[in-house]
Amino acid sequence: MIIKTLDKLxxxxxxxAMTSILFTVIWQVISRYILQDPASVxxxxxxxxxxxxxxxxxxxxxxxxxxxxxxLLVERQSPVVKRVLLTLVEVCVIIFCAMVMGYGGTELVxxxxxxDQISAALGIKMGLIYLVLPLSGGLIVIYSxxxxxxxxxxxxxxxxxxx
Numbered sequence: 001m002i003i004k005t006l007d008k009l010x011x012x013x014x015x016x017a018m019t020s021i022l023f024t025v026i027w028q029v030i031s032r033y034i035l036q037d038p039a040s041v042x043x044x045x046x047x048x049x050x051x052x053x054x055x056x057x058x059x060x061x062x063x064x065x066x067x068x069x070x071x072l073l074v075e076r077q078s079p080v081v082k083r084v085l086l087t088l089v090e091v092c093v094i095i096f097c098a099m100v101m102g103y104g105g106t107e108l109v110x111x112x113x114x115x116d117q118i119s120a121a122l123g124i125k126m127g128l129i130y131l132v133l134p135l136s137g138g139l140i141v142i143y144s145x146x147x148x149x150x151x152x153x154x155x156x157x158x159x160x161x162x163x
Contacts, residue, residue: 003142006139007063010063014060020049024042048119052129074086090144090147093140093141101134104133105131105132109134112126
C-alpha cells in the first residue's frame, strides 16, 4: 500500500516535471524567436528540471525494472542460485545508493547550503537542486529492499520474468 502510493507520487512528480520542462522550453523558444526578448530564467529552469527528471527517473526506471542489466549469467542458473545472485545485485545497489547518493548527496547538499551557493538566473540555493541525489538514493534503497522481499516471496514462474 505504501509502496504503491510512493510509486504514484513519484510518477506524478515526474509527469509534472516533464510537463513543466516542456512549457519552459516552449516559452524559451517563443520569447527568443517571436518576442525577440529571451527570458533569462528559462534556460536555467529547464536545466534544473532535466536534472530532477533524470535522477528521479532513474529511481522510477529501477522500480519498473526498466534499467539496463546484464543477465546472461543469471538466466542460466537454477531458481535458488538465481535468487541468490539477484539478491547480491540488490545488496550492491543498496550499498552504492546509500553511500554515494545518500551519504555523498547529503554531504553535497549540506556543503552547498553552508557555502550559500546561489543559482545565477533564478537566485535559488543550489542545495535545493542537489537535494534530488539523496532523495533518489533513498527511493532506490527502498525499492531494492522491496525487490529482495518480492524476489524471495514470488513463485518460481515469476522468477523467470524478474529480469
